[in-house]
Amino acid sequence: MxxxxxxxxxxxxxxxxxxxxxxxxxxxxxxxxxxxxxxxxxxxxxxxxxxxxxxxxxxxxxxxxxxxxxxxxxxxxxxxxxxxxxxxxxxxxxxxxxxxxxxxxxxxxxxxxxxxxxxxxxxxxxxxxxxxxxxxxxxxxxxxxxxxxxxxxxxxxxxQISDEAVEAEIQHSNVKNKLLNTILDFAALTPTPLTWQEMYDLTYLGQAASTADMMKVMEDALAKVQKRVADGVFHGQPDSPRVLVTGTPVGGDATKVFKIIEESGGVIVALDLCTGLKPYAGHIEEGAADPYRAISKRYLEIPCACMTPNDRRLSELDRLIEKFKPDAVIDVVLHACHGYSIESTKVKKHIEGKHKLPYLKIETDYSQSDVGQIRTRVAATLEMVHK
Ligand code: SF4
Ligand code: SF4
Known part of the structure; x- marks a missing residue:
């Protein structure tokens, strides 16, 4: 930028x-x-x-x-x-x-x-x-x-929690999720007008803030990103390798991975993470006879590796790859997260086999001790995009 x-x-x-x-x-x-x-x-x-x-x-x-x-x-x-x-x-x-x-x-x-x-x-x-x-x-x-x-x-x-209040919150969530996705979808453009930090910031705040309080933030953000596109302002270079990040939640000290991707010349176009798009991907049925059942149905569709089978993760990756057109997929797995670590075997096969994209799995923690090693591996993966 x-x-x-x-x-x-x-x-x-x-x-x-x-x-x-x-x-x-x-x-x-x-x-x-x-x-x-x-x-x-x-x-x-x-x-x-x-x-x-x-x-x-x-x-x-x-x-x-x-x-x-x-x-x-x-x-x-x-x-x-x-x-x-x-x-x-x-x-x-x-x-x-x-x-x-x-x-x-x-x-x-x-x-x-x-x-x-x-x-x-x-x-x-x-x-x-x-x-x-x-x-x-x-x-x-x-x-x-x-x-x-x-x-x-x-x-x-x-x-007391009334059914009417629950129904109202369902509708509020749907409004928030739709508008947030409208903003984040701008990363589908080549080149992208969004940074990973902005995507992370917005999705982080959206978990705590009510739809009413997020409305002005989101409307401002939408207007700014629309202006960027109109003014030809973008992030990275027009030919920067586009990276989709998937895996365990990544935040705070673990964002070292995002920084390394960017320092290595890549741009992150989608965060398929609980600290990213995942909480906002679904739609909850409105006006259902039982609003609790409608909520439960949507939440059970979250494709976390704790589920088995977790085929929704692969279909969600298909959807995101089609929309955001990444050149590579980087799967970030926190140390000792066996669910995501084992699932990465399936994810790698899916990304390399079906999508013919370079795939890199990074197992890491919150220390900075592996920064050099991650940098080397990310650089080698992004290099493949240019071959
Ligand atoms: S357990 Fe799964 S759904 Fe829950 S925050 Fe972690 S990755 Fe997300
Ligand atoms: S081990 Fe548990 S808490 Fe840690 S990333 Fe995996 S699912 Fe989340």
Whole structure:
């Protein structure tokens, strides 16, 4: 991007989405709203918002709390879990401090067992996530879990959640998701007018902020990106290799991978991640007889590697590849995330076989010790695009 181009979200926090979100959640708290900590994209935000609460994502991406976590947790555990736990242990997580209650989902063993260690600190509600999403019982069971969440929030936050409020939040989510995707779809242009940082910033904020509060941010961002296109302003070079990033959530210290891709001459055009497009990909049925069932159906479609089979991940990759036209796919897997790590065998075969695209798997954590090695491997992959 040429220097002097205004960031899409120009509030002084460009590149610091966590700080922006802390400010947002804090401001909501000062208005009297309860705060509900969530750990996963499967956490049904519409029910949280229908309770009059603001969601705060508790997944952490900082290396600095890992050492404290490793006093209690095995070193060979996913850094996202260790970092999140370390923040709680050292009482330094601003989101956790603001949270009145916490929701966890049984996605992977590490998270499940971590919830047990923190359950006594704040009221913590664990939702049993079905992991065979295509079995007919899955929808029944997850609907039941979402309804149990309603009961938990009503009891602990001393509130009532009406079906009308849930329906209104479904409609709000659909509006937000549609507009956010309209903005992010501009990365399908060659060259792209968006940076990975802008895509990351917007999607990060969208998890916490209500549709009403996101509206002005999104409308401003849309106007700016439209102006960039009209003015011929773009990111990278017209022939920069276009990269789709898929895999585990990538944020904070792990964004070293995004930076390396960019420093190696690539441009990131799609983030197929929970810290990217995944939370915004679906549409929830409006006006359904049972709004909880409609919510459950949409959330069960999230293609996380904790599901089996997880064929939706491959069909979602097909959709994104067709739209964003990447020249290469980079699969980022956090250390010790066995679900995503094993699934990468299927993803590699799919990308190289069906799409004939270069594929690179990067296993990493939040330290900076592997930056040199990642740089060499990314450069070699992007070099293939030019051959
Ligand atoms: S990768 Fe899976 S477990 Fe992790 S936040 Fe996303 S949906 Fe949840
Ligand atoms: S990245 Fe993998 S191991 Fe880590 S919390 Fe998410 S699903 Fe679990």
């Amino acid at each position: 040429k220097s002097g181009v205004e960031p899409l979200v120009n509030d002084g926090f460009a590149g610091e989405p966590a700080k922006r979100c802390v400010g947002y959640v804090q401001s909501q708290r000062e208005k009297g709203k309860n705060v509900v900590g969530i750990y996963c994209t499967y956490g049904p935000l519409e029910v949280v918002r229908a309770a009059g609460a603001v969601p705060a994502v508790l997944c952490a991406f900082a290396d600095k709390t890992i050492a404290a976590a490793e006093e209690d947790l095995p070193a060979n555990l996913c850094p996202l879990i260790k970092s999140s736990y370390g923040f709680i242990k050292t009482d330094t997580c601003p989101f956790y401090s603001l949270a009145d209650v916490v929701i966890g989902e049984t996605t992977c063993d590490g998270k499940k067992k971590m919830f047990e260690l923190i359950a006594g600190i704040k009221p913590t509600h664990v939702m049993d996530l079905p992991q065979l999403p295509d079995q007919k019982e899955a929808l029944e069971n997850w609907t039941e879990m979402v309804k149990k969440l309603k009961g938990f929030l009503e009891t602990t936050l001393k509130t």
